[in-house]
Amino acid sequence: MVSTHTTIGSFDFDNCLMNAAGVYCMTRDELAAIDHSEAGSFVTKTGTLEERAGNPQPRYADTKLGSINSMGLPNLGISYYLDYVTELQKQPDSKNHFLSLVGMSPEETHTILKMVEASEYQGLVELNLSCPNVPGKPQIAYDFETTNQILSEVFSYFTKPLGIKLPPYFDIVHFDQAAAIFNKYPLTFVNCINSIGNGLVIEDETVVIKPKMALEASVGITSNQQRWLMSMLFTNGLIHLFKLSEPAVSKQVAMLSSIFSVVPAWFKSGQLFIKKALKFSNALLKS
Ligand SMILES: Cc1cc2nc3c(=O)[nH]c(=O)nc-3n(C[C@H](O)[C@H](O)[C@H](O)COP(=O)(O)O)c2cc1C
Numbered sequence: 001m002v003s004t005h006t007t008i009g010s011f012d013f014d015n016c017l018m019n020a021a022g023v024y025c026m027t028r029d030e031l032a033a034i035d036h037s038e039a040g041s042f043v044t045k046t047g048t049l050e051e052r053a054g055n056p057q058p059r060y061a062d063t064k065l066g067s068i069n070s071m072g073l074p075n076l077g078i079s080y081y082l083d084y085v086t087e088l089q090k091q092p093d094s095k096n097h098f099l100s101l102v103g104m105s106p107e108e109t110h111t112i113l114k115m116v117e118a119s120e121y122q123g124l125v126e127l128n129l130s131c132p133n134v135p136g137k138p139q140i141a142y143d144f145e146t147t148n149q150i151l152s153e154v155f156s157y158f159t160k161p162l163g164i165k166l167p168p169y170f171d172i173v174h175f176d177q178a179a180a181i182f183n184k185y186p187l188t189f190v191n192c193i194n195s196i197g198n199g200l201v202i203e204d205e206t207v208v209i210k211p212k213m214a215l216e217a218s219v220g221i222t223s224n225q226q227r228w229l230m231s232m233l234f235t236n237g238l239i240h241l242f243k244l245s246e247p248a249v250s251k252q253v254a255m256l257s258s259i260f261s262v263v264p265a266w267f268k269s270g271q272l273f274i275k276k277a278l279k280f281s282n283a284l285l286k287s
Contacts, residue, residue, distance in 0.1 A: 002016070004016050004040070006040060006049055006138050006165075008124065008188065008189050009161045009188040010161070011096040011123070011161070011285075012096065013040035013041050013095070013096060014040045014095075015038070015039075015279075016040055017038070017039050017040055018034070018039050018040055018042055018043060018098075018103070019039070019042055019043060019106065020033055020216065021043045021044065021045060021046050021098075021100040021126065021128065021129070022044065022045055022046060022100075023072065023164065025042060025043060025044050025045045025207070026045045026074070026075065027076070027078065028038065028080075028084055031044060031084060035088065035095060035097075036248060039093070041095055041096055041097055041098060041131065042095075042097055042098070043097070043098035043099075043126060043161075043211055044081040044084070044085065044097070044099055044100050044102050045075045045081065045100070046075060046096070046100040046101060046102055046103070046128045046131065046224070047075050047076070047077060047078035047079075047080065047082070047100065048073060048075055048077065048078060048102065048103060048104055048108070048112075049078060049103055049104070049111060049112055050077055051075065051076050051077040051080075051110045052072070052073050052075055052077075053072050053074055053136050054071050054072040054073060054074025054075075054259055055071060055074075055133065056074030056210045056285070058208070058209050058210055058211065058212065059071050059072065059096055059203065059209050059210055061208035061209050063208065067207060068199050068201045068209055069133070069195065069209065070133045070209055070210065070211065071133055072133045072134055072135065073102075073131055073134055078101055078112050078115065078116075079098075079115075081099055082099060082100075082115065082116060082119055082121060083101075085097045085099050086120050086121045088120060089120075089121065089122060089123055096123055096124065096214065097123050097124070097170055098123070098124045098163075099116065099121065099123060099126065099127070099242070100124045100125075100126040100128055100165070100206070101113070101116070101125065101126070101127065101128065102127060102128040102131065102140075104137065105226070106146065106150050109127070109150060109154075110150075110153060110157075113114040113157075113158050113162075114129075114157060114158075116158075116160065117158050117159065117160060122160065123165065124161050124162075124188065124189070124286065125160060125161065125162045125163070126162075126163050126164070126165050126189075126191060127154070127162060127163075127164050127165065128165045129141035129150075129162070129164050129165060129166060129167070130165050130166050130167035130193070130194035131145060131196040131198045132167065132194065132195055132196070132197030132198070133195075135195070139167045139194075141164070141166050141167050141178065142167060144177055144178065144181060147178075147181055148184075148191070150182045151164075151181070151182075151185045152184075152185075153180040153185075154185075155185050155186065155284060161188040162187060162188055163187055163188045163189035163190060163191060163195055164182070164187060164189075164190055164191065164196070165191040165193075166178070166190060166191065166192050166193055166194065167191045167193060167194050167197070169193075169198050171268055174180070176188070241274065
């Protein structure tokens with residue numbers, strides 16, 4: 001008979017269904033609701049050393065193709081989640097859980113992991129190496145040298161079951177480079193994958209969420225990520241510049257620059273963005 005019973009490291013789960021970090025797991029009430037459900041486990045919201053408010057709202061939107069967010073790791077602080085999973089673990093017949101965490105710097109990550117190491121918690125820990133939404137902070141696992149340094153130090157003191165949460169890699173060489181690092185360490189699991197960063201969803205010529213740096217571009221096109229914002233600002237600069245001076249050229253450039261900005265956009269919103277960009281360009285051509 002088919003079974004969904006799952007084992008990760010030395011931990012058993014009745015089934016393989018659970019939430020993903022950050023999705024319905026911010027408070028004890030939300031975590032308790034998952035715990036009391038048929039789910040095999042839960043993972044907490046990623047806890048940082050201090051509580052965080054996250055990025056300005058709106059920072060989450062459902063879309064036709066899924067969802068887009070620029071949450072920025074809002075959370076109630078690592079102690080909140082560590083205390084809760086430790087408390088649950090003491091209950092008879094407790095499910096096994098995942099404690100997600102990361103510091104805002106390598107030093108903070110070590111401080112947090114040392115807290116967990118010194119605590120009574122004996123469950124699984126998920127080190128989030130992949131949050132794409134913290135202003136000024138790169139996704140850690142895109143920086144192989146830093147990732148290697150962090151893991152090398154972590155495993156000099158951390159003896160509890162540890163896994164990592166990865167960002168999506170898009171180049172086969174990066175797969176190999178990342179694997180070469182991860183294979184050096186006694187990781188209990190590898191979670192693939194975190195959200196794809198630098199997305200953009202436009203509806204009615206307005207972005208559906210605030211950009212993560214709280215900056216907005218003009219002409220109804222904004223980005224939720226700084227790098228996108230830079231390219232879109234450049235694009236919009238061209239549109240304005242040419243629209244004011246050379247209308248005939250501006251229409252071509254506006255369309256081309258919009259399209260070329262679109263091409264590298266990520267999969268989920270790419271289709272929608274192209275549709276919107278073409279609509280926008282057509283409107284410009286007609287004006
Ligand atoms: C609102 C929201 C908040 C998230 N917060 C976290 C988080 O705190 N830590 C984390 O590791 N991943 C976080 N994620 C990423 C998810 O855990 C998951 O990896 C991502 O959504 C990709 O899975 P999907 O394609 O099924 O959405 C978040 C995702 C969403 C939508």
